[in-house]
Amino acid sequence: MRKPVEISDLDAGHPIAIQKETLHDQVANRIRDLIIEGYLEPGSRIDETKLVQQLGVSRTPFREALRTLAAEGLIVIRPSKGSIVRKLTREDVYSMLEVLAHLERLSGELACQRASDEEIDDLLKLHGEMLVLYEKRDRLPYYKLNQEFHSRLSELSGNETLLRHQGMIQAQLKRIRFIGNRKPEYWAKAVSEHNEMADALKARDGARLGEVMSRHLMNTWDRVKDIV
Amino acid sequence: MRKPVEISDLDAGHPIAIQKETLHDQVANRIRDLIIEGYLEPGSRIDETKLVQQLGVSRTPFREALRTLAAEGLIVIRPSKGSIVRKLTREDVYSMLEVLAHLERLSGELACQRASDEEIDDLLKLHGEMLVLYEKRDRLPYYKLNQEFHSRLSELSGNETLLRHQGMIQAQLKRIRFIGNRKPEYWAKAVSEHNEMADALKARDGARLGEVMSRHLMNTWDRVKDIV
DNA sequence: TATCCTCATTTTGTATACAGAATACATGAA
DNA sequence: TTCATGTATTCTGTATACAAAATGAGGATA
Numbered sequence: 001m002r003k004p005v006e007i008s009d010l011d012a013g014h015p016i017a018i019q020k021e022t023l024h025d026q027v028a029n030r031i032r033d034l035i036i037e038g039y040l041e042p043g044s045r046i047d048e049t050k051l052v053q054q055l056g057v058s059r060t061p062f063r064e065a066l067r068t069l070a071a072e073g074l075i076v077i078r079p080s081k082g083s084i085v086r087k088l089t090r091e092d093v094y095s096m097l098e099v100l101a102h103l104e105r106l107s108g109e110l111a112c113q114r115a116s117d118e119e120i121d122d123l124l125k126l127h128g129e130m131l132v133l134y135e136k137r138d139r140l141p142y143y144k145l146n147q148e149f150h151s152r153l154s155e156l157s158g159n160e161t162l163l164r165h166q167g168m169i170q171a172q173l174k175r176i177r178f179i180g181n182r183k184p185e186y187w188a189k190a191v192s193e194h195n196e197m198a199d200a201l202k203a204r205d206g207a208r209l210g211e212v213m214s215r216h217l218m219n220t221w222d223r224v225k226d227i228v
Numbered sequence: 229m230r231k232p233v234e235i236s237d238l239d240a241g242h243p244i245a246i247q248k249e250t251l252h253d254q255v256a257n258r259i260r261d262l263i264i265e266g267y268l269e270p271g272s273r274i275d276e277t278k279l280v281q282q283l284g285v286s287r288t289p290f291r292e293a294l295r296t297l298a299a300e301g302l303i304v305i306r307p308s309k310g311s312i313v314r315k316l317t318r319e320d321v322y323s324m325l326e327v328l329a330h331l332e333r334l335s336g337e338l339a340c341q342r343a344s345d346e347e348i349d350d351l352l353k354l355h356g357e358m359l360v361l362y363e364k365r366d367r368l369p370y371y372k373l374n375q376e377f378h379s380r381l382s383e384l385s386g387n388e389t390l391l392r393h394q395g396m397i398q399a400q401l402k403r404i405r406f407i408g409n410r411k412p413e414y415w416a417k418a419v420s421e422h423n424e425m426a427d428a429l430k431a432r433d434g435a436r437l438g439e440v441m442s443r444h445l446m447n448t449w450d451r452v453k454d455i456v
Numbered sequence: 457t458a459t460c461c462t463c464a465t466t467t468t469g470t471a472t473a474c475a476g477a478a479t480a481c482a483t484g485a486a
Numbered sequence: 487t488t489c490a491t492g493t494a495t496t497c498t499g500t501a502t503a504c505a506a507a508a509t510g511a512g513g514a515t516a
Contacts, residue, residue: 021307022307022468022469022470023469023470024295024470048497048498049496049497057470057471058470058471058472059470059471059498060288060469060470060472061469061470061471063292063498064291064292064295067252067292067295067296067299068295068296068298068299070296071295071296071299071300072299073392079248079249079250079498080248080476080477080478080497080498080499081477081478081479081498082478082497082498091388092388092389095387095388095389095390096389098334098338098387098389098390099331099334099387099389099393102330103327103330105330106326106327106330159323159326159327160319160320160323161320161323161324161326161327161397162323162326162327164301165327165396165397168393169389169393250498250499250500251499251500252499276467276468277466277467285500286500286501286502287468287500287501287502288499288500288501288502289499289500289501291468291469307468307469308467308468308469308506308507308508309467309468309507309508309509310467310468310508
């Protein structure tokens with residue numbers, strides 16, 4: 001027999017609670033995806049009338065969503081002149097990578113201090129799977145696992161603020177990194193760096209892990225510097 | 229005779245252009261101040277009806293402002309249940325300080341690499357003025373100059389993204405730091421650390437400057453840990 | 457008394473309406 | 487033609503209206 005539903009079970013976040021996403025949030029997520037996937041080009045105007053019709057919502061939640069995206073740095077609202085998708089300059093991208101690399105370093109250091117042996121083992125197991133995919137040159141699954149590897153490593157830092165700010169910068173760079181990833185010539189290097197990370201993690205050598213992670217990220221610059 | 233006004237002079241940002249702040253932005257700034265100054269207590273509900281009346285605006289720009297503040301992490305919007313001023317947990321504060329300290333370190337390192345001799349001299353001059361105020365135990369002017377010192381040092385990093393993320397975390401911590409600053413017993417220590425910073429800056433020793441700045445900020449934890 | 461139900465009230469989320477600003481267009485002068 | 491000026495149209499910002507959800511106050515029942 002099933003345990004009866006308690007009031008406390010209905011709190012937000014609990015699996016039983018049906019999640020009601022407001023229109024605002026749905027719209028924000030949708031537009032975010034449109035930007036990341038390249039349907040809305042950087043620098044182009046966001047046609048309120050058109051998008052509102054296509055999404056089937058009124059202007060109120062739509063404009064609220066724009067405010068959110070503006071605060072996230074994905075779009076720019078020019079008073080009385082409409083909104084445009086933010087176009088990152090070369091300097092923007094470099095400064096973001098610089099900060100992100102530095103945050104990755106902190107992730108690495110904290111993860112070595114705070115992760116449990118089990119958590120580290122799990123991550124090393126994931127690393128092993130990535131190696132297998134690399135041998136098979138199985139690009140897309142590798143890419144997915146790579147993202148998971150990095151996000152899980154960051155989680156091991158046990159620092160919500162760190163996670164949040166990494167996430168914000170990642171979101172802004174996602175589009176441009178995606179374009180940069182079409183060049184395959186950096187894969188071998190990336191894998192060797194991942195091996196270094198695995199070693200450092202195994203040894204809980206925070207300084208080393210942090211250094212590799214930071215260096216690893218800064219490679220991104222080589223991949224994207226020609227497209228900004 | 230005055231130089232005639234050129235078209236290019238009318239670009240946004242130029243002193244001649246009249247600045248028109250939207251209601252939305254004004255409201256966001258206003259509420260931000262109310263939170264930082266403690267008129268809106270952490271955890272308390274934000275009474276839309278009341279505030280809208282007091283501010284003399286309609287709900288539309290008001291709610292847009294809330295979205296902005298939510299994205300900044302100053303308030304929490306609970307769907308269908310109203311908004312509350314975000315109440316930082318102990319963990320929130322510690323994680324923010326941890327990240328902020330790490331970002332300060334980066335500021336220091338970059339500033340040593342990138343600042344001009346003149347910029348460094350100006351900052352050292354400012355440091356000198358702070359020492360004078362410390363000798364006179366002139367608390368408030370010292371506090372103001374201290375803020376300017378840190379923000380100008382960060383600017384010398386030449387990294388807009390760094391500045392932005394530092395600013396976001398600072399805004400969230402501002403209220404609680406203000407409360408913590410009522411204890412005066414850390415002043416001497418702070419001044420000695422500032423001396424260290426000045427030395428490192430003079431020598432353009434980025435690693436050392438970064439280390440001191442990070443340590444300097446982590447002192448904040450001692451001042452605020454009892455009030456969260 | 458405590459718990460549940462019902463209904464009135466308030467609050468929230470979304471849509472729409474309207475005014476003012478920006479933009480596009482067209483007409484006329486040099 | 488090119489530029490300037492005035493006008494129509496579109497778009498943006500704000501207010502208001504309305505529906506749905508949440509809250510709160512009785513009152514009935516055990």
